[in-house]
Amino acid sequence: MAMRFFLLAAVTLTAQPPIVFVHGNGDDAAKWMGIIWLFDSNGYPREKLFAVRFTNPGARLNDAKVETYRSSTTDQAVELSAAVTRLLLETKSKRVALIGSSRGGNTIRNYIKNGGGAGVVSHAILAGTPNHGVFVTGACGEPGKERQDRPGQHGAEVFADRDA
Numbered sequence: 001m002a003m004r005f006f007l008l009a010a011v012t013l014t015a016q017p018p019i020v021f022v023h024g025n026g027d028d029a030a031k032w033m034g035i036i037w038l039f040d041s042n043g044y045p046r047e048k049l050f051a052v053r054f055t056n057p058g059a060r061l062n063d064a065k066v067e068t069y070r071s072s073t074t075d076q077a078v079e080l081s082a083a084v085t086r087l088l089l090e091t092k093s094k095r096v097a098l099i100g101s102s103r104g105g106n107t108i109r110n111y112i113k114n115g116g117g118a119g120v121v122s123h124a125i126l127a128g129t130p131n132h133g134v135f136v137t138g139a140c141g142e143p144g145k146e147r148q149d150r151p152g153q154h155g156a157e158v159f160a161d162r163d164a
Contacts, residue, residue: 017095018093022080025057026058026059028053036049052083076110077111081116094120097125105131
């Protein structure tokens with residue numbers, strides 16, 4: 001009986017996909033350390049838990065214009081793709097689960113839809129993701145302008161006159 005339970009538990013653990021945690025705008029992989037510890041302490045294999053650290057975690061004010069120390073939606077999707085590929089190779093898995101918060105959720109959605117992730121992502125959990133965009137009054141220090149992030153535009157910002 002005990003051996004049967006052990007084998008059942010082993011099969012269950014090996015069937016669990018590796019997880020990549022994706023942080024939000026301006027955050028860091030360290031944000032997820034407490035969550036990774038909770039997964040680990042509840043029996044999820046530590047070698048299957050990974051938090052991505054983006055080179056430039058801050059979003060550009062205009063996704064189409066290069067800004068020092070800021071990333072575009074494409075930049076983040078490319079980095080997420082590399083992290084997923086690395087984890088799949090290290091764990092010898094075929095699929096991965098992604099968990100993201102805030103902008104990390106938009107990065108996950110962009111990666112699945114436009115970056116080749118549809119074939120390798122088994123689960124996507126988006127927490128606190130601005131699914132319908134974000135309005136910021138006076139973006140870029142330009143009075144009378146509104147910045148609008150729209151997920152339908154792959155995370156790219158749209159600038160519009162408020163009075164128009």
